[in-house]
Amino acid sequence: MKTSKPIVFLFGPTASGKTELAIELSKKFPVELISVDSVMVYKDCDIGSAKPNKAILEEHPHHMINVVNLSSVFTVADFCSESHELIKEIHSKDKLPIFVGGSMMYFKSLYEGMHQLPERDKNYRNELEILKINNEPNYLYKLLKDIDPAYAKKINKNDDVRIIRALEVFKKTGEPLSKILLKEPKDNLLKKCHVFQFGILEERDKLHKRIENRLKEIFRMGLVEEAKSLLKKYDIAEDHPIRRSVNYKQAFSYIAGEYELEIAFEKALFATRQLSKRQITWLRSWEDFKMIKLNDTKEIETDFKKIISLL
Template sequence: MSIQTNKTIVFLMGPTASGKTDLAIKLAQQFKVRIISVDSALIYKGMDIGTAKPNQATLQKYPHHLIDICNPEDSYSAFDFVTDATHQIELAFSKNELPILVGGTSFYFHALEHGLSNLPESTNESREKFNQLLKSKGTTALHQDLEKIDPQAANRIHPNDAQRITRALEVFDISGKTLSQLQGNKQSPIAHPIQKIILMPERDKLHQRIEQRFLSMMGNGFLREVKTLKQNPNLHENLPAIRCVGYRQAWQYLDGKIDKATMIEKAIIATRQLCKRQSTWLRGEENALILENNDIETAIQFIQNN
């Protein structure tokens, strides 16, 4: 089916385990599309099972861009994402494709729609410096450092969000000004209309899917995947990649800090907590089509009529 996109961008959003990938593929079966991943975990190579990454057969038939673009030890910021996603959107338009941005990383969606502050860019030296600080001091101590420097930013950033904590400290280290001082005067990098589709199943159904999916991951070799990651000397527990839900708990289990049953329980709870945070953010979105299930006909009608 062809569609006059009028250079419209589709945001296909939803909490974890809501079925976003399935709906994106159904849309790809109907339209000429470019699927662009908006997921801060799917960017990492070698992290396939625990991130619920589409399998190779699916990716071969329905390519997802911005998946497997960096190693788990690499730094990847919202600025990097905006740069890469903007490029993919323009590529889609040049090929007369409908860009469908699919995922659950709210910070990436927000940065793309509303823009980022004019902050100093990271350098290899600063990344290395703060990766080492993260490894030696840990997230909690760095969050306490941030509270002393920029209490406003510390209040906004979750104490476990290693990537945003280190970025805020890095900004101050490079510029001498706090993140809160520099934020403002944002400008969206895209000047195209956005259509938002939010996939939001009932909470009980999501919680059930989350548990079933993690148990399925365990059966499909998730622990083997994490064991392979642990063989990489550049990886440690405080890196953003390893702090992804599931990976952090599996890492602790393999380090002998918790038993297997506790690991499974903690991973499921952490994923449900992520789901809750994502759902809270999504409820604040306006002018969006909200679907409880993969209602492809309603989604198609929404895209065609806007």
């Protein structure tokens, strides 16, 4: 991979129209699209992830969609590893890789590089879950404070996802996670490619309306039926990321009888708006990207002509 080769990041909050814009660009330029979405990677998770339908994907293929099923977990490390291979492959065809999506941690990890961390250890995670159940509240956090006080200080004592991961890393490596994170990350994309970044930012009211309209369509298309089908088809682990993802989390809770369908919709709407808020906060803290609006296609097409000339 030559350092002069360009790639594009196209990111923005949920329901901002990223996929539609990327598809329009793919009609006019020699590009290949790479989805940056932590839910669309899973097969059968179609409606709840607002995945482009089969007809669209056949006409405008996206890499990193329908990669694995729910029997396994697709990690940020998996995404970065596959992304580097895809970049090489797409550049070899003299095409431009466009990474498009809203999973900001995926973008950040690919851009800055990742630390070498061990894979998930299901057996050890089960041991930790048992310890959590059989001991006082925040027991796992107290364990983490003993072995890695620096990392424990940075996270919430109720953040079980990060607590368990930090304990797991220490168990597998013998090193505190805080110490590992001080090391230089590997596979920094900036050292390999020229990264052009575009971020979609729309007015809050306009975005919230798009979010609500899309969610109504997601429920109308059969989110609950899809969630029931997933539970029937797969033995989904309690700590699987899909159980925490927006829309599926609320659908699973409705199926479990925790609340009525109307409440599930309201909770999903609130969660989506909160997700959008976090994505926008991340976007505003990010450096070196060009802010665009959906109706600003002429300007981005002018930029793309210049970028394509670097292939």
